[in-house]
Amino acid sequence: MPQEPSHSDIRHAVRRLCARFPGEYWRRLDRDRIYPTEFVQALTEAGYLSVLIPEAYGGAGLGLGAACAVLEEIHRSGANGAACHAQMYTMGTLLRHGSPEQKDAILPKVASGELRLQAFGVTEPGSGTDTTRIQTFARRQGDRYIINGQKIWISRAEHSDLMILLCRTAPRDDAGKATDGMSVLLIDMREAVGRGLTVRPVRTMINHATTELFFDNLEVPLSSLIGREGHGFRYILDGMNAERILIAAECIGDGRFFIDRAAAYARDRSVFGRPIGENQGVQFPIARAHVQVTAASLMVERAADLFEAGEPCGSEANMAKMTASEASWMAADVCLQTHGGFGFAEDYDIERKFRETRLYQVAPISTNLILSHVATHVLGLPKSF
Numbered sequence: 001m002p003q004e005p006s007h008s009d010i011r012h013a014v015r016r017l018c019a020r021f022p023g024e025y026w027r028r029l030d031r032d033r034i035y036p037t038e039f040v041q042a043l044t045e046a047g048y049l050s051v052l053i054p055e056a057y058g059g060a061g062l063g064l065g066a067a068c069a070v071l072e073e074i075h076r077s078g079a080n081g082a083a084c085h086a087q088m089y090t091m092g093t094l095l096r097h098g099s100p101e102q103k104d105a106i107l108p109k110v111a112s113g114e115l116r117l118q119a120f121g122v123t124e125p126g127s128g129t130d131t132t133r134i135q136t137f138a139r140r141q142g143d144r145y146i147i148n149g150q151k152i153w154i155s156r157a158e159h160s161d162l163m164i165l166l167c168r169t170a171p172r173d174d175a176g177k178a179t180d181g182m183s184v185l186l187i188d189m190r191e192a193v194g195r196g197l198t199v200r201p202v203r204t205m206i207n208h209a210t211t212e213l214f215f216d217n218l219e220v221p222l223s224s225l226i227g228r229e230g231h232g233f234r235y236i237l238d239g240m241n242a243e244r245i246l247i248a249a250e251c252i253g254d255g256r257f258f259i260d261r262a263a264a265y266a267r268d269r270s271v272f273g274r275p276i277g278e279n280q281g282v283q284f285p286i287a288r289a290h291v292q293v294t295a296a297s298l299m300v301e302r303a304a305d306l307f308e309a310g311e312p313c314g315s316e317a318n319m320a321k322m323t324a325s326e327a328s329w330m331a332a333d334v335c336l337q338t339h340g341g342f343g344f345a346e347d348y349d350i351e352r353k354f355r356e357t358r359l360y361q362v363a364p365i366s367t368n369l370i371l372s373h374v375a376t377h378v379l380g381l382p383k384s385f
């Protein structure tokens with residue numbers, strides 16, 4: 001990658017790389033639920049998964065806006081960055097809160113591709129979105145933590161060497177605040193799997209390599225702790241804000257993919273002796289989707305700018321994620337409708353992208369929870385829970 005490339009250079013280069021992985025590649029993997037190893041390898045070699053890692057550690061040292069540009073272009077091309085985006089947003093936790101020793105040991109290897117940091121373990125079956133009620137517990141014993149518990153929907157765990165794990169190190173009832181008593185551990189999956197950690201794949205409506213995890217007296221060294229014990233919730237929030245902004249950028253890419261495809265099809269497809277795009281009933285929904293995606297992209301830029309500046313950005317990250325995921329879903333629906341029956345044919349890639357972009361209204365945070373945040377934290381309305 002060239003020195004300090006502009007976002008426009010990055011976009012062009014990512015588009016060129018993605019052209020090597022056309023729809024047929026993604027359709028084949030989707031059919032058999034296979035991880036896109038070659039694609040992730042190509043992105044790693046080109047340096048795109050380490051854009052956020054400082055140059056001193058072998059990365060490009062760019063800001064979140066550059067990472068957003070990478071993911072948006074991946075999605076606009078018809079590909080899917082979900083196979084590897086965690087390598088970017090985990091930096092929100094590790095770069096800001098990891099010790100110099102942890103960063104020295106890990107970041108150069110992540111930047112070179114020797115180590116994969118693709119797994120982010122927060123969600124549990126019993127707690128859902130109510131993160132303070134997670135039960136996975138790391139108990140100190142001598143120079144080790146002993147971990148017991150269960151996680152669900154932990155994506156890419158089978159394709160990652162390291163995982164950032166949120167667990168309790170003090171029971172919720174003993175902690176001063178509900179958010180106290182949680183800690184972040186960096187788990188070496190190569191050591192853990194089969195020695196107290198079991199990974200079980202969960203098949204879903206999209207090709208997402210997601211899993212459930214079972215911890216049964218997994219022992220890890222105390223040096224696995226990121227930052228201070230009991231303060232992990234705050235560290236994880238930095239990763240979550242980055243995650244919401246980056247995923248919002250993926251939604252913008254999806255939205256633009258759908259609009260590009262819908263407009264092209266509406267220009268070409270002739271019915272009743274004229275292009276269907278001549279009918280305002282066809283062109284207005286596409287134009288409306290374009291307006292929504294363009295507006296959402298400004299919200300994503302705003303949130304990324306605040307994150308980069310180290311300013312509080314929780315509300316903006318949430319609003320970016322919500323507006324972008326709703327815009328991409330609307331564009332998906334319009335694109336499918338514009339294609340008529342052909343929208344359902346696998347060969348057009350519309351139905352695959354339609355399924356893929358639907359996820360983002362649920363994960364990494366569902367729309368209701370964003371509305372609840374805005375209602376209470378931004379507008380000062382009474383809390384409902």
Ligand SMILES: Cc1cc2nc3c(=O)[nH]c(=O)nc-3n(C[C@H](O)[C@H](O)[C@H](O)COP(=O)(O)OP(=O)(O)OC[C@H]3O[C@@H](n4cnc5c(N)ncnc54)[C@H](O)[C@@H]3O)c2cc1C
Binds near residue numbers: 154
């Ligand atoms: C494919 C996939 C990949 C994922 N990858 C990861 C990952 O890598 N790491 C990870 O940690 N997690 C991951 N997740 C989990 C994801 O972040 C959660 O599914 C998401 O945050 C929603 O949580 P939940 O499924 O527990 O829903 P729940 O919390 O059970 O909520 C269910 C529904 O009820 C609504 N709801 C709940 N409470 C309220 C309320 N008080 N008011 C109004 N509405 C409410 C929610 O909005 C939602 O629509 C993934 C999920 C999926 C499906």
